[in-house]
Amino acid sequence: MPARETEAIILKTFPLGEADRVVSFLGRTSGRLRGVAAGARRLKNRFGSTLEVLSHVQIWYVERETRDLVRIQQAELLDSLYKAQSDYGLSTGLAVISEIAELVLPEHEVAEAMFRLILLAAREIERTGSWQLPLTYFAFWTVRLGGWLPRFDRCASCGAAFDTGSAFYGAHQAGLFCGKCRRSGMKPLHQEARHLAERFTGERLDRIAFEKAMEITGELRSAAFAWIELNAERRLKTPELLETA
Helix, strand or coil, rough: CCCEEEEEEEEEEEEEEEEEEEEEECCCCCCEEEEEECCCCCCCCCCCCCCCCCCCEEEECCCCCCCCEEEEEEEEECCCCCHHCCCHHHHHHHHHHHHHHHHHECCCCCHHHHHHHHHHHHHHHHHHCCCCHHHHHHHHHHHHHCCCCCCCECCCCCCCCCCCCCECCCCCCCCCEEEEEEECCEEEEEEEHHHHHHHHHHHHHHHCCHHHHHHCCCCCCCCHHHHHHHHHCCCCCCCHHHCCC
């Protein structure tokens, strides 16, 4: 069977046996797949550093109808994230992107918009040496592409306009709520954070002033994580590591 070729992003790897690895990757033309990279755990192997988290590669693989895992024959690095992958804090940001992508992307379904979003966020983490703004941008756009983004101007319950006041979100309810409709345990999403979300929809990530935006990214990022967990019906594990990054 001839090998297939696609541009891909490595999402995650798992050890298999004594020498192999299972590799989860998002192919630009194939969607998310899992495959076996034979010998990838050996000290000397043909894959080198191409299987690091969020590496941008050209990958060749063989797919068989009777097997769930494809067989990865070769991978060539297209874009290096050496600085981000070798730094604990930055690599934690990459790990969160990886976990979210694994969670929301179905197998074998082409996701061009998510492919470009992951690549953009990873490159910005590498370029800026910080994960805060790129990760917030990625989480927000994941929610929007998933069709889970609530209205940012009116209460989901009573329809009242937020204007300059705070909106509130919760881990178990979709939407944003006003002060009168907020429920126990909900957290605020202030006007500045909502304004940043509006900028995300109309401005390029690399043109948003990092120093100013960084002050309010945490609030919007936490809200986006909550909406992802709510709709995916699974709790994210890696964001907890950001507190030590």
